[in-house]
Amino acid sequence: MEVSKREEEYLETMYILHKNKGVIRVKDIAKMMRVKPPSVVDALKKLASKGLVEYEKYDRILLTDAGKAIAEETYSKHLLLTQFFIDILGIPPEIAERDACQFEHYVSEITVNRIREFAQFIQEQCPYVLKQFLKEKLAENAKSE
Numbered sequence: 001m002e003v004s005k006r007e008e009e010y011l012e013t014m015y016i017l018h019k020n021k022g023v024i025r026v027k028d029i030a031k032m033m034r035v036k037p038p039s040v041v042d043a044l045k046k047l048a049s050k051g052l053v054e055y056e057k058y059d060r061i062l063l064t065d066a067g068k069a070i071a072e073e074t075y076s077k078h079l080l081l082t083q084f085f086i087d088i089l090g091i092p093p094e095i096a097e098r099d100a101c102q103f104e105h106y107v108s109e110i111t112v113n114r115i116r117e118f119a120q121f122i123q124e125q126c127p128y129v130l131k132q133f134l135k136e137k138l139a140e141n142a143k144s145e
Contacts, residue, residue: 001050001066005105008074009033010043011052014063015071024061077104077112088119088130090137 003011013032014024021028026044030037044055052067054060063071078100085096122130 003050003052003070007043007047007050007052008070008105009101010040010047011063011067011071012074012078014053014061015068015075018063024063026061029061074104077107080112080116081107084115084119087134088122090134090141092141 010029010033013029017024017028017032026037026040029035029040033040041057044053044061047053047067048055052064052070054062054064081100081103082093082096085091085099086093089096091099
């Protein structure tokens with residue numbers, strides 16, 4: 001089944017809301033995604049038709065197992081990429097967060113695995129080199145602010 005980048009964003013947002021609040025509401029999705037509630041309702045209808053959420057107007061919103069699997073995968077990529085950008089590349093956190101949010105929807109599983117393996121390798125085998133690299137990048141970041 002084909003799921004668009006935007007649909008992944010909705011699923012990930014619902015996953016985070018459920019994880020943090022225990023409940024998923026249209027107004028919370030709208031606020032988090034910076035969209036209007038009618039846009040959320042349209043997306044929920046589309047996701048429900050694909051079997052990714054259970055949604056009835058004025059009722060609770062639930063991720064199905066399939067929806068949750070996509071959301072967890074997307075969120076996992078997001079966390080990995082954010083940490084890689086910050087801890088390995090020395091990208092400022094707010095930029096790393098924004099970039100990870102875009103990149104997570106396009107990156108393949110093999111690339112995610114290689115990033116994970118590379119991060120682990122560089123942290124274990126070359127901690128001094130990594131420390132030096134990050135020190136230089138943090139200094140560059142400070143100069144550009």
